[in-house]
Amino acid sequence: MRSKTKTIGxxxxxxxxxxxxxxxxGVAKAAIHYGIQVIGVQDGFRGxxxxxxxxxxxxxxxxxxxxxxxxxxxxxxxxxxIVMGGKSMDMTEVAVANMRRHxxxxxxxxxxxxxxxxxxxxxxxxxxxxxxxxxxxxxxVAQTDVSFGFDSAMAIATEAIDRLHTxxxxxxRIIVCEIMGHDAGWLALGAGIAGGADVILxxxxxxxxxxxxxxxxxxxxxxxxxxxxxxxxxxxxxxSISQMQLEVNHNKKKKKDKERDKEELKSPVPQDPNDEELxxxxxxxxxxxxxxxxxxxxxxxxxxxxxxxxxxxxxxxxDRLLSTRLGTKAGTLLxxxxxxxxxxxxxxxxxxVPLSSxxxxxxxxxxxxTWLETARxxxxxxxxxx
Ligand code: F6P
Numbered sequence: 001m002r003s004k005t006k007t008i009g010x011x012x013x014x015x016x017x018x019x020x021x022x023x024x025x026g027v028a029k030a031a032i033h034y035g036i037q038v039i040g041v042q043d044g045f046r047g048x049x050x051x052x053x054x055x056x057x058x059x060x061x062x063x064x065x066x067x068x069x070x071x072x073x074x075x076x077x078x079x080x081x082i083v084m085g086g087k088s089m090d091m092t093e094v095a096v097a098n099m100r101r102h103x104x105x106x107x108x109x110x111x112x113x114x115x116x117x118x119x120x121x122x123x124x125x126x127x128x129x130x131x132x133x134x135x136x137x138x139x140x141v142a143q144t145d146v147s148f149g150f151d152s153a154m155a156i157a158t159e160a161i162d163r164l165h166t167x168x169x170x171x172x173r174i175i176v177c178e179i180m181g182h183d184a185g186w187l188a189l190g191a192g193i194a195g196g197a198d199v200i201l202x203x204x205x206x207x208x209x210x211x212x213x214x215x216x217x218x219x220x221x222x223x224x225x226x227x228x229x230x231x232x233x234x235x236x237x238x239x240s241i242s243q244m245q246l247e248v249n250h251n252k253k254k255k256k257d258k259e260r261d262k263e264e265l266k267s268p269v270p271q272d273p274n275d276e277e278l279x280x281x282x283x284x285x286x287x288x289x290x291x292x293x294x295x296x297x298x299x300x301x302x303x304x305x306x307x308x309x310x311x312x313x314x315x316x317x318x319d320r321l322l323s324t325r326l327g328t329k330a331g332t333l334l335x336x337x338x339x340x341x342x343x344x345x346x347x348x349x350x351x352x353v354p355l356s357s358x359x360x361x362x363x364x365x366x367x368x369x370t371w372l373e374t375a376r377x378x379x380x381x382x383x384x385x386x
Contacts, residue, residue: 003034004337009104010056012070013044013077013111013118017137017149018315019323020070023110026327027133028061034335039102044075045118048107049082049091051098065320068313070110078118080125096126105129106339108330112136112147113362116342120359129339132355133326137311140184142361143353144344148326151318153180153310154190157230160306161195164228171300172225174216174293178286178305182234185365187310192230193374199227199381201289203234204365205372206241207383209289213296215381220299229293231286238384325350 010027012020028038038056041047054060054072064071079095081088099107106129109119119130134141137153157179168175177197179188185202192200199215201207216227290301315323322345329350330343341352365372375382 001034001335003036003335005031005034005036005105005334007037007039007103008106008108008334009039009041009048009053009099009102010072010108011041011044011048011110012072012074012135013109013115014074014136015076015112015311016068016070016074017135017311018068018152018313019148019319020074020110020135021064021067022315022320022323023133023135023148023327024056024070024072025061025064026324027108027330028056028327029058030328030331031334032058034331036331036334039104040072041107043073044077044111044115045079045095046075046077046082047073048095048098049077049079049084051101053102065324066314068315076114078114078121080118080121092122092126095122096128099128106131106334108133108334110135112138112141113360116141116355116359120355123340123355130355131330131334131339132342132358133330134342134344134358137187138181138184139186139190140181140363141342141358142363143342143358144346144363145348146322146345148315148319148323149311150186150190151322152313152316153187154194155316156310156313157187157191157306158194160304160309161191161197161228161230164304165196165226168226168228168302174227174229174290174297174299174301176229176231176286176290176293176301176303178231178233178284178303178307180306180310181232183362183364185232185235188230188232189365189371189375192380193371193378195228195230196378197228197230197380198224199229199383200375201229201231201235201383202365203232203236204367205382205384206236206238208238208385209292209296209383211385212381212383213293216293216297216299220297227299229289231289233285235285235289235383 040056042052134147139150294301
């Protein structure tokens with residue numbers, strides 16, 4: 001096939017994860033196969049604005065498949081709102097000019113939700129062709145069944161839960177393990193089920209610590225003297241949600257009736273064992289939950305926050321395969337001259353989907369998702385009252 005694309009730029013943006021290098025390699029190898037020249041842009045969109053590039057020829061991509069991180073470097077900058085010389089600037093025109101300088105026909109962007117949005121914005125305001133690939137340990141990119149990086153992070157978090165099990169058992173403790181995921185609970189849920197966590201708390205299901213405490217007490221009564229709790233970093237208590245709702249209603253009322261509002265402000269905020277001080281201090285959520293559960297159950301509690309360990313190291317075989325499939329499919333689409341799409345996995349196939357149907361949408365865990373049912377059927381408490 002004669003390629004319709006001659007030259008591409010490729011960048012990685014947002015948080016890194018295992019599988020990025022494998023995907024860069026997949027795109028580049030397929031592109032080179034079709035005779036496309038590949039230019040690597042360093043450190044995400046900032047590198048495009050600052051015109052920092054490297055040539056990605058066969059030698060440059062050799063040995064990448066198994067390496068963690070990204071050889072291009074990454075960053076969370078947005079071309080339309082980037083800090084330059086201490087000031088936030090719109091550098092879209094500069095980014096576009098640099099693409100033209102290198103004769104790039106298309107900019108390939110590997111990233112999560114933020115990157116999908118930034119790429120679409122570049123397309124719309126800069127009028128340049130883009131193609132994206134779904135990367136994130138959070139697994140929350142829309143339109144794709146799975147994103148690369150997720151499986152590797154899930155394997156790391158599962159292994160951590162396995163290790164916590166043995167020490168929690170020895171000491172008869174509650175161990176709360178904080179797992180990444182601000183808005184989506186896929187990682188905590190997947191690793192929690194795979195690691196056999198006794199409680200899994202995710203942002204999509206507001207938790208009630210009294211329900212959790214009852215579950216832990218029941219376990220103890222049944223002779224299980226330890227418990228593992230997998231907590232996504234973005235969890236919210238049931239009480240804090242109703243508190244937020246209270247505040248919204250309160251603000252609406254304020255506009256209508258200032259006098260009545262004054263009276264309301266005098267009345268004390270309703271107290272709840274879930275939340276006393278819980279949202280007043282800047283303490284990691286897992287630590288706040290552990291402290292409250294220790295109080296409520298009388299069992300000693302400890303906390304482990306997995307943090308960026310979940311994003312480090314080599315990709316799993318699953319992620320290597322996924323990244324390579326997505327990357328090579330991207331190369332083929334570029335050769336066919338298909339742009340402005342994200343390469344997704346749907347029903348096991350790598351397929352292009354319009355970028356406009358992805359950007360700005362987060363794939364959260366639906367309340368009727370089969371993984372939730374699975375968790376409940378193995379007696380995992382999800383922090384809600386059934
Ligand atoms: O977006 C992926 C992610 O790993 C989230 O799960 C996490 O909350 C965030 O990135 C952490 O970002 P940073 O590396 O900037 O601390």
